Amino acid sequence: MADETDRDGEDEIVRPRIFLSYTRAEQDIARTIVSLLEGAGFDVWWDDLLEGGDTYLPTTEAALEAADCVVVLWSELSVNSNWVRDEAQFGREQNRLVPLSLDGTMAPLGFRQIQMIDIQGWTGDAQSREGERIIAAVRAQAQAGDDEDAMQRNAVSGVAAATARMPRPGPTHRPALSRRALLAGGVVAGSGALAFGAWQLKLFGSPTEDTVSMAVLRFANLTGDADQAWFSDGLSGELRRALARNPLLRVSAPTSSTAMADADEFEIGRLLGVKNILRGSVQRSGTVMRISTELVQVADGLIRWAESYDRTLDDVLAVQSEIADSVATALIAQIVSEDEVRKTLDQQKEVGGTGNVAAYEAYLRGLAFYDLSSGEESDRAALAQFDAAIAADPAFASAWAMRAIMLSGIANWTSGAEAVADLFKQSMASAQRSIELEPNLVRGHLALAFAFNSGRLDRSAAYPHYAKAQALAPGDADTLRSVAIFYAYGDQADQAVSIIDKVLELDPLNARAFRSAAFIALLARDYDLTIRRVEQALALNPTLASAYYAMACAYHAKGDWAEAHAAFEKEPVPLFSRVGQAITLDKRAGRTAAQPVYDAIVSEYGDSSLYQQAQILAQWGESDAAITVLQRAFAESDPGVLLATNDVMLDPIRNRPEFGPLIATLAGQ
Numbered sequence: 001m002a003d004e005t006d007r008d009g010e011d012e013i014v015r016p017r018i019f020l021s022y023t024r025a026e027q028d029i030a031r032t033i034v035s036l037l038e039g040a041g042f043d044v045w046w047d048d049l050l051e052g053g054d055t056y057l058p059t060t061e062a063a064l065e066a067a068d069c070v071v072v073l074w075s076e077l078s079v080n081s082n083w084v085r086d087e088a089q090f091g092r093e094q095n096r097l098v099p100l101s102l103d104g105t106m107a108p109l110g111f112r113q114i115q116m117i118d119i120q121g122w123t124g125d126a127q128s129r130e131g132e133r134i135i136a137a138v139r140a141q142a143q144a145g146d147d148e149d150a151m152q153r154n155a156v157s158g159v160a161a162a163t164a165r166m167p168r169p170g171p172t173h174r175p176a177l178s179r180r181a182l183l184a185g186g187v188v189a190g191s192g193a194l195a196f197g198a199w200q201l202k203l204f205g206s207p208t209e210d211t212v213s214m215a216v217l218r219f220a221n222l223t224g225d226a227d228q229a230w231f232s233d234g235l236s237g238e239l240r241r242a243l244a245r246n247p248l249l250r251v252s253a254p255t256s257s258t259a260m261a262d263a264d265e266f267e268i269g270r271l272l273g274v275k276n277i278l279r280g281s282v283q284r285s286g287t288v289m290r291i292s293t294e295l296v297q298v299a300d301g302l303i304r305w306a307e308s309y310d311r312t313l314d315d316v317l318a319v320q321s322e323i324a325d326s327v328a329t330a331l332i333a334q335i336v337s338e339d340e341v342r343k344t345l346d347q348q349k350e351v352g353g354t355g356n357v358a359a360y361e362a363y364l365r366g367l368a369f370y371d372l373s374s375g376e377e378s379d380r381a382a383l384a385q386f387d388a389a390i391a392a393d394p395a396f397a398s399a400w401a402m403r404a405i406m407l408s409g410i411a412n413w414t415s416g417a418e419a420v421a422d423l424f425k426q427s428m429a430s431a432q433r434s435i436e437l438e439p440n441l442v443r444g445h446l447a448l449a450f451a452f453n454s455g456r457l458d459r460s461a462a463y464p465h466y467a468k469a470q471a472l473a474p475g476d477a478d479t480l481r482s483v484a485i486f487y488a489y490g491d492q493a494d495q496a497v498s499i500i501d502k503v504l505e506l507d508p509l510n511a512r513a514f515r516s517a518a519f520i521a522l523l524a525r526d527y528d529l530t531i532r533r534v535e536q537a538l539a540l541n542p543t544l545a546s547a548y549y550a551m552a553c554a555y556h557a558k559g560d561w562a563e564a565h566a567a568f569e570k571e572p573v574p575l576f577s578r579v580g581q582a583i584t585l586d587k588r589a590g591r592t593a594a595q596p597v598y599d600a601i602v603s604e605y606g607d608s609s610l611y612q613q614a615q616i617l618a619q620w621g622e623s624d625a626a627i628t629v630l631q632r633a634f635a636e637s638d639p640g641v642l643l644a645t646n647d648v649m650l651d652p653i654r655n656r657p658e659f660g661p662l663i664a665t666l667a668g669q
Helices: 024-039 056-066 082-093 129-155 158-165 179-184 191-200 226-244 265-272 313-332 338-348 357-372 376-392 397-413 417-437 442-456 459-472 477-489 493-506 511-523 527-540 547-557 561-570 574-588 591-619 623-635 639-643 648-653 659-664
Strands: 004-007 010-013 017-021 043-045 069-074 097-101 213-216 250-252 276-285 288-297 303-312
Touching: 017 024, 017 056, 017 082, 024 043, 024 069, 024 129, 056 082, 069 082, 069 129, 082 097, 097 129, 213 226, 213 265, 226 250, 226 276, 226 313, 226 357, 250 493, 265 276, 276 313, 288 313, 303 313, 313 338, 313 357, 357 376, 357 397, 376 397, 397 417, 397 442, 417 442, 442 459, 442 477, 442 639, 459 477, 477 493, 477 511, 493 511, 511 527, 511 547, 527 547, 547 561, 547 574, 547 648, 561 574, 574 591, 591 623, 591 639, 591 648, 623 639, 623 648, 623 659
Parallel strands: 017 043, 017 069, 069 097, 213 250, 213 276
Antiparallel strands: 004 010, 276 288, 288 303
């Protein structure tokens, strides 16, 4: 690692020299780090070594110039210290810097391109993860320093090289080339070459496919007002969607669940199975905002990229795009050429956006209500915000798409065929408008596809829009989940299973993703997998609606009436629970016990439960009545009939001559 010198006839390995930069107020933790590094074989200089009468500046400068590595302790105090900044700048310029964060504070601007180790909470244990990371980082930089010195010596003039080869007289230290002198002489390579050298030394991880997996965490709301969380949440969500459009990134999105209730950011990253996390915070005062972001490696906490932006709200969309481009470049530049990097950045650029701040804010508020997904009330609140966004900017394509999605959602809460048809008509018009404004808007195609499929039962019209959305966002879990469910309804079960498996890989903490996987397995007639997927979904969210229904149907198909009945009783959606009870009670206790449940469904839900009535009648063996009710469900465009192609509950009437023509009306099978 270090040069060898002849001392008293013996070879001695000179220890790598480390310069420690910190503020005096944090001398205790500095002393702990000095002990750690000295115990690992390093020669550490810090200002506690200054003797009385030493001239501070020359002594410090000499130690700094001779150092193989500069370790800087960033903290809330040290980021404001001019001394610490100057010493850190020297280390950065010479590619000798190892930054540590004592309290989670980010490095000042200008130092955030260098990976930082977060050691807040470290007890000083050399065997701990933090201790091992510190030693490994310092050793790597000290080794790089030795290698650089060798290259620099080889680059000096012939006279200097000849002098370097001359015998060294008597005991001496390793020659300490003044790095400032070398810079003045133009010997040190440019920053690009040094960065490439660092890549070769694997300081930034090996360039493998694994390095491009990441998760975007919810940005912290530092406004001091909890009611402003919609802004930070919305910003991080839009960043995730942009990055997910990059074909070389595997972007996971953590979803609120009991699995993450006590998990820290790195544990979330490990649960998601990603190598990197993007975390950040948003501060806002009036029209001025500060957005701070960090791209951090999960394995060791090293910061791969970080930046803060102090801008006005008018620049929020530009900042969003800048963050997405910087993060993607930091990750994928390791595995592809510069031209390929630029191509992928073009693919992730935002489409369908707005330059109107009022419109964007209304849009983010609408997304907050949409994500809340607590029922018709939250859907209508979201719709009002998207309408406000469109009023502020009529050319805001993404707002039109979300308006379409909310109208379809409200249609699912609405009774009466005429009212439902009108809502789907409005939804379709809004979705079409969004695509007119932006032909490559993923949400626009998803909204139009859903309106065709659920509003008109027209699979042939829906199919190209689902396919387009999949092509535009092959790495977005929410998009792929919608596409997989669509395929599962028809005769593309294998495709649905393949896509939902990718969704679970991208979003392994999302209870809704496992619920979708359960229904896809149910429609594919894999009942054991259905039960297993429901169990995974309920482990993440024990109150998840419809999950027990899928499990109950699987048990029913397996002929386990007791388990099916128990699962139906646990289903929180009253209609689905009653349907199951009517079916299983007939099996277990006879028609007398089951009939009152069926009658209550007809009385309470009327024609909005036609499909469920057909399921019960089919399971009761009343085929004629079941076919008649099912025909009415198709005539009324009951969205439930989309399940009919593969629904196990309709198996008793599947061979009836009237059944085939009904399924054929679902064009695009």
